[in-house]
Amino acid sequence: MQLRQSITYSHRDSKSLYDGITRAIANAQNVGAAVLFSYSQDWDCANPLLLLASKADSQQPKFYWEEANADLILAAAGTVAEIAIANQDGGDRFDLAKKFIENHLDLAISADDGNVNLSASAIHVLGAFSFYENTGDACADLPDFCEYRTEIEFPSLLFFIPRWLLRHSSSSCILTINDQIQPWDEVDAVLARLEHWRSHLQATSYYQSPTLHEISQIKEVQGRQGWTEIVERALQLIHQGHFQKVVLARAIDVLANRAFDPFQILHVLRCEYPECISFLLDCGMGKTFLGATPEIVLQFKAQGDRLRLRSDALAGSIGRGKTLQEDRLLAEQLLHSEKDRREHQFVIRSICDRLQTMGANIDPQVNTKLLKLSNVQHLHTPITAEIYNSNWLMILDILQQLHPTAAVGGVPRDRAVCFMQQWEACDRGWYAAPIGWLNGNGEGTFGVGIRSGYIQGDRARIFAGAGIVANSQVENEQSETTIKFAALLKALGAL
């Protein structure tokens, strides 16, 4: 089955917009339920993050996504359809995500002003998964687990279709307004609703950034053991052959004297890390998850019956030098480190094996390079593949297979993940899990939610992890996480 958004109208005149809405109302009447309608048009906006900050109210879900390298910014707010699955709900969340998309995109009607390409006019679904499918379930027999839950909880799946979305690139800037059309709707009422949102977004508004905060406390989250002791325990288990690799995260709580401004923090990240994907996801309940990730877990594009896929192997890390020469020496050290190469190979293997299990043909050209960010350099191998399937929604099955890769989980995955759940100081929530977007044109990107943290009022909890393999040195792994923390600490004004 080829599921795509059912119809796209290009409207150079108001009659055809009228026809599109009429068709959506007919669809809604046929199925006896609401049907999505979207209208896209050229829009003038130089700063999508500022638009989001000034237009979205605090109760609304918000999403921001910036891939500077791919020349793409998405800024969106509000919701016309949403699925939020709590950790305890059970059910297969990837399957539920798929059904959500099918239910909403299958009968959706899109219209545009005639100047919009298919990618921009397609309806976008935005969201994230939590790291663990069902917190505590995989290790139900482990004692005292609940004590270590994070205080900031996020759904195990959150997908939403925004009320409005701005898709910005250097060549175009398109605004899409989405609406739910009811069987009893009338065309004029729908037109009035579209006009309401259009003028809301067009009205001049100013973003008043809150008064700058000061940091009052920075404190490592303590579990039942300190992080270095957990790393030592993991090394013993690696030595005994229990697992070969486990990625262990530390968490730090940062407290300020007044509320943090998530938009300001994201702005710092996007300027400092242009090679990364800057992201922000706010459920509309005063909690924001944000970060700047260098890692893509799955990027895809449907081309006829084929799906082009990309997934990044990113593992093996070292700091940046203060001088060019020191930086080069560190780079050489990383490129020739047997331990880091081995750690990196685990990730390449885990991604390739799982893609092959799904029937994908991996492109034979696989090149490992250095990825240099302002605070850290990594071994980086983009893996590209192709799979034949007429239903692009199988990407959710692929995502389910890939997550967590050995870059943020371990090898073998189940044993490593169980250890992490048992020993890490707190639940990961959305940290190191897939976050991103897809659209009705069969394309999308999910990043790995690392170099990230949660903001809730005057509190932030940030995460950083490191891959532990045989011969890992505890102090080196700890300083690696300290280097990684620097990104968020700096953006929070805590460094």
Ligand SMILES: C=C(O[C@@H]1C=C(C(=O)O)C=C[C@H]1O)C(=O)O
């Ligand atoms: C787990 C994190 O990073 C991951 C672990 C890496 C490593 O161990 O070298 C490198 C990149 C990421 O895949 C993190 O940043 O929190």
